[in-house]
Amino acid sequence: MASCFICDKQSDPGFDPVGGDELAVVSHVLPGAPGRGPGPVYLGHLVIEPRRHAPGLADITDAEGAAIGTWAARVSRALRAAGAEHVYSMVAGHQVDHLHQHLIPRYPGTPREYWWPPRMDEWSGAKLGGVDEITQVVRGLRAHLQADGR
Template sequence: MARTPVGPPRLALVTCVFCAIVEGSVHAHVVLDEPEVVGFLDARPVFKGHVLVAPRAHVPTLLEVTPRLMPVLMGAAQRVAAAVVEGLGSQGSFVAMNNVVSQSVPHLHVHVVPRTKGDGLRGFFWPRTKYADADEAEGYAARLRSALAPPA
C-alpha cells in the first residue's frame, strides 16, 4: 500500500513522529491509507494488531480537530474496529483517545485495540507487548489491510 505525502516534502525539521510516518520518512506497518487519515500498527501494542488511526494533517489534540475531519477520523476508526474482528479473529475492540494527558505523541490519534474475553486487560492499565520481529508485525498489518480492502 503506497503512502501519499500530505504536502510538500519537509526538511529534516519534522519533529512529530506521526507526521514523519505520514510523509514516509519513518517506517510503519500501515493498514489504512486514505486521503485524510492513516492507520498503522502501534510500535508498542497493548495486544498484537493494536492500530493507531490518525489524521494525515498535524492536529495536536481533540480540541483542534475540525468538525469536518471528526467524522472522517471516527469512521476510519470504526472500520478498523471491524477489521480487527474480521482480520484477526478478535471478539471486539477497545477504542480510546488520550487528549494531552497520557498522549505520548502530540498528534491526535485513536487507539483500536483487539479484544478477546479473558485477555487480561483491566481498567486503564495498558500493559504493552512486542512483535517477535518485523515479519510478524507485517503479517498482522497484511491481515488488517485485507480486512479493510473494499470487496472485489
C-alpha cells in the same frame, strides 16, 4: 513547528499504513515508538491519526473527525474478523502532540483482570509480536478492508 513524530512517520517513504484516505491514516503500533520499548508490541494495536498536524480533538475539522470515526469503525470490524472479541478505543495524548486514536483488540481467553488497556499486554498469554508478526496482522487487516470495500 518543531518536529512531530507522527508527521515525520507519515512523510517517511517507507511508511506502510494499514489504510487511510486524504484526511486520516491507520497504522499499527511499532516497537520503539514513543512510550514503547524496543521489544514486542501487542498485536492489532492500531492508531488512527489525521494526516494534517492537529494536537488534539478540538483541533480537527469536522471532516477529519468524520474520517477518523469512519476508519475506527472499519478497522474495528477488520479486527473482529481477525479474531478480536472486543475493540477498545481511546485518545490519551500524553506522549505525542498530534492526535492519535488508539484501537486495541481484546482476544478470546483474555482474563477479565487484563481486559482494559494498558494492562492487556501484561498477561502472559497476550498476543505479542515484532515486525514479522505485525506484517502478518497488517496484511490480514488490509485484505478484510479491501473485501469490505466501504
